[in-house]
Amino acid sequence: MPEPNPHQLVQEKVRKLVDRIQGLPTLPVMMTNINQMILNPRTSPKEVAHVISNDPSLTSKVLRVVNSSFYGFPNRITTITHAIVILGFNTIKSIVLSSTIFDVFRRTVKPGDFDRTQFWKHSIGCGAAAKAIGRRLNYPMLEELFIAGLLHDVGKIVMDQYMPEKFAEVVNVVHTRDCLIAEAEMQVLGATHADVGAWLFEKWNLSKGLIETTRCHHNPALAGENQKLAEVIHLADILIRAMRFGNGGDNKIPVISETAWRSLGLQTSDFDDLFVQTNAEIERAMVFLDFIK
């Protein structure tokens, strides 16, 4: 019988890890419906708007985002149908997905040592940095970059919420060893937040790009056809740590992958401008901070 490869071993560890998670939420039916509707080329904006409008809280969040400086439209958008016509199905789907995830992982357990406000600030900052890098590289889908950055670390929240004792051990190792959180996760759990987040997104049938970017944001060379997207998120995660905006659970900084750095074609002289541009993107993205309150 052939030896399992390292990827299979990690998958097996993740499976064992998540098997212990009780009551992990499913993606809300509404989100699943929207995903299916968007795949059908005959679906009209009005039909998708009807599904979203059944949830007043979600409707209000979507309208707040589309009317915020994040998009910067000069005129007010007052209906979801109008928002879909202007921004397109995929953008609205991304806004709904991020809002849904903020809701699904709203804290229901007593606060531990993992600071969720700082965590979400780090995540929003990573999305903003990804957009700034994307603009620099003329990347065609800035929206995709923002959402991938926003959600790249969601596995940490899964662990904090659904296995709080084990995750508290991870946080404790980070404090004791002053190491990267991914190293502490490997020590305590044998798998990382990247594996857990990717597993969740697979279970929720989200896009391959989002799954692989989440799985490979610390090692983008493994992301296959999504390597460029993963490289941008890898760098964005490191840039936002260097800017000390929010905190993903540790006080160390991973090394930029040499392969990713060469592939992106950036220069070290670009760092100063990327910080300034990321800061501007963060100010535009502040509306997402509302979602965590």
Added chain:
Amino acid sequence: MKLVKTDEARAGQKAARDVTDLRGNLLFKAGTELTAELLDTCKQRTISHLFIEDVGGDAPRSPVDLQAQKDSLLREIDRTFGGLDGNATMTALKEASKRYLTAKLNK
């Protein structure tokens, strides 16, 4: 008590009056120490000005305080990047981080 623009209020200062949003919902009470999160909340609720207690935390930072904050920040950055000095890209990132964050501190 003095009235300052929300953009110019700083974490650590204390609110001198109750702060409510445009609908009159109480956000936080007089005497609350401002945090970055509270200031973000105020900005998101389009609260343009805040009454701040005119004592303690809102005193202008002296050059000595500013230098102490800068030194502490630089030590933190060195700690974050600890062990990466042999990597030219990471060293350049560390130096850019120092330039960016100290410039922000000086504002």
